[in-house]
Amino acid sequence: MKKTILSLALVLAAGLLFAQKKTTTSAIINFDATTSLDKLPKADNKTVIASLDTKTGKIAFEATVKSFTFSNPKIQEHFNTAGWMDSEKFPTAIFAGTITNVKDVKFNKDGVYNVTVKGDLTIHGVTKPIETTGTVTVSGGSIKTTSNFSIKLEDYAVSGGAIGAGKVSKEPTITVTAEF
């Protein structure tokens, strides 16, 4: 009897533990490097993997670089070349971090919660710490996280003539949305 109760308790605990980690394979990252000279360097990646641990606040993203979709085939091609993101060598962009004020977010109560996220962003084989703000929206059982920030391409060893010519922003904006 005791063994049965213990087993049931362990199964329940495992189930609860499992439920706190949420994942999605359809998070969206928008990359906007447009300038006044060129409105084309802008892309969406709609098949980003994301995870969120509602207890610890750990949050992570994995984005296949070749899945950033530009409207112009030439820009798509350039984006992936060795002189830019070099997606053959560095196929995935990764973020691993934590919502530092996760205790302020009530995941079981509908609302919009402002959060701070700190973590490591790896692009083009270079890892840099970043800190940004975002929102967590809880609504009808779903959790939506959104964040908007800029990066410096030179910090990630991404450079090229188009940046120098003002046709690609030196500090593109990145918008991340994930619905769990």
Add this chain to the structure above:
Amino acid sequence: MIAIFVLLLAGGAVIWWLFTLKYEDTADVKADHTVNAMDFIKEFKQDMAAANKKYSEKIIVVNGTVSKIEMADTTANIKMIDTTNGAYIIFAFQQQHLDEAKQMKEGDKVSIKGSCSNGAFSSILETEYITFKRCAVNK
């Protein structure tokens, strides 16, 4: 003088052409390969590098069963999942074909054409996955 003018005009035309290039509708593009979804996943699991070399940035028709539909405000992604190990293929549809994806149901046998981006191993999900972009129903 005229030669220089003609060269400048030609150069301008090329730049204009490059600037206004757009992707064709995937529905109208000839496929490089036609595959069965589970065999395709198996190929990536067995040798990721070789499969990426063969399929990355190619137009592929994938025949399989809809395992999951993931919809957000502006997206409708279709997934075909190998239920024995969780490995999956995910298809992001072209804007003009979003409704085709939204009309699919889990369990539907479908044929989807798209540009294969890449296969990779996800540390988050601890499984292989292959992403597609600019997808459309293959007719």
